[in-house]
Amino acid sequence: MRYSEMFLPTGREVPSDAEVISHQLMIRAGMIRKLISGIYSYLPLGYRVIRKLEQIIREEMNKAGAQEVHLPMVQPAELWQESGRWVHYGKELLRFRDRHDHEYCLGPTHEEVITSLVRNDVKTYRQLPRNLYQIQTKFRDEVRPRFGVMRCREFGMKDAYSFDVDEESAGKSYEKMFTAYNNIFNRCGLKFRPVEADSGSIGGKYSHEFMVMAESGEDAMVFCEKCSYAANLEKAEVACPEKKIIYEYDFLPLEEVHTPDVRTIEEVSAFLKVMPQDIVKTLIFNADGQPCAVLIRGDQEVNEIKVKNYLGATELELASDEMILKATGAPRGFAGPVNIEVRVIIDYSVIDMVNFVTGANKENYHFKNVNIGRDFNIEAFADLRIVEPTDNCPRCEGNTQFVRGIEVGHVFKLGTKYSKAMKAEYLDKDGQEKIMIMGCYGIGIGRTVAAAIEQNYDENGIVWPMPLAPYHVIITPVNINEKDIMKAAENLYNSMLAEGIEVIFDDRDERAGVKFKDADLIGIPLRIIIGQKNLLQGNVELKIRKTGENKLYSLQEIVQQVKQVIAQEVNSTIAVS
């Protein structure tokens, strides 16, 4: 493509509303423009990158035996009522009515549609397993869209759904997708890791997230330095500590102390001159409308997801002042487990504690020397807290490492959550009606592109890995008014087109510096500079964007040389897989 004819508006200024580097660069490089909050247009350059990624995904999905479909984005309320998510999905589901006053939503995901499709046309075990995927625009009415294309409301996603006869077969489908995802992100040239994850509102029991390593990432993950354990911070387990033997004769007498206006752990700690780890924090949660007390050591933080999963609750939030007053008989800040009427669950961190401090369920009073068993009974100890850097690996006791990343893919074992609710059944060999076992597998398209930029940029702009690069080569004649230069450039451009090389010909009447800056900014991996001095020797210069490496080649050999480098770099990323 001739640069002079391209719609490629590059910018020197950093847009004031772009926070992360990928967002800034995507705007500056003329890849995207914002329409409204969380909704973006892709310009030609950006869309080419999207299509490169989509192509890689298609190839790997097809290779894994999945078949591409295209499902509607507008979906009827009935389907969502059937799965129960019309009520549970919440405000992220954008709902609207048509002229007949029928209710619809914009698809934030497609479990309902795919399940309804498959249940109508798959009747027997002979038709299973099946894996269907699509690349579709999703809409989720995010509370706060941010980081450009990384977290937006309208976004492209590849989603696949597998249907199997039993758990074993479903496990194989899951493995296939897991492998396909590894291949896809390897081919993109990304540094990533699959980690164990919570499955969130999609549901299901088992899932892995594919995380691209980046400091700017929204997610934190924990890795074991010794074994292969890796998990999202919100999922990462804390091993149950070995219980020490506690002797009742160590128990000191329970003591009620006056603690006027002393509520937080810091205040209690300062007022009673005890360490936060000698206090037990009692948090009252509202779990689907029921109050529940969670006990944890004063210096640690509760992981709400773990609490939610432990309780099997659909909605979980910290209780309101009103609920706290009702549940404990005291205002916020004085809750404790002694003589409390609600369900009490307790974190492992409290397992060995003796003579600790808690609230007294009475305004302006705390208890000292509280002890489990003597002063209150509990239902069980559980893993309910957020992992800390000092925690060891829950599998092998090795040291852990905390890293940040961007979630670009997520694979779930759904089980029968949707197939049961929506009656996706088949007849097995014995003519018995059985429920299909499902899995679902997503990749955020725009987000993956943004993540690729977060991992591949320098002070001059984007540095595309070859497989995602919108073009592989840019030809830069240093001065278009020099006839020899332009003639050589035109010839070279035509030979490259003839060889099927994806090339930009920068035929603009701009100074060399401007062209160099633009080429760097948009991140084209290879640049061929045609200048007077080298041309007199019959040579042109090949500059590698990534390394800055510079080499001269004759006009005769340059095309083959470039072809070779491209082939090598596209293949090398495949070879890893």
Next chain:
RNA sequence: CGGGGCGUAGCGCAGCUUGGUAGCGCGCCUGCUUUGGGAGCAGGAUGUCGCAGGUUCAAAUCCUGCCGCCCCGACCA
């Protein structure tokens, strides 16, 4: 939804406190010079100052309401 900030030319911003009819840099257009890392000089175009009311002889500036955007938090893939 809570807290904070912003909205003035395509982009980045000043002007607002103390009302007097809009400016700077980049970009854009024309000409000359320049031509290997975002050139120089000269000339030029571009604004319902987010929207709607109000106060005033006079509003970008003061007041009220609304809308939009960004950041932090809560929430979330």
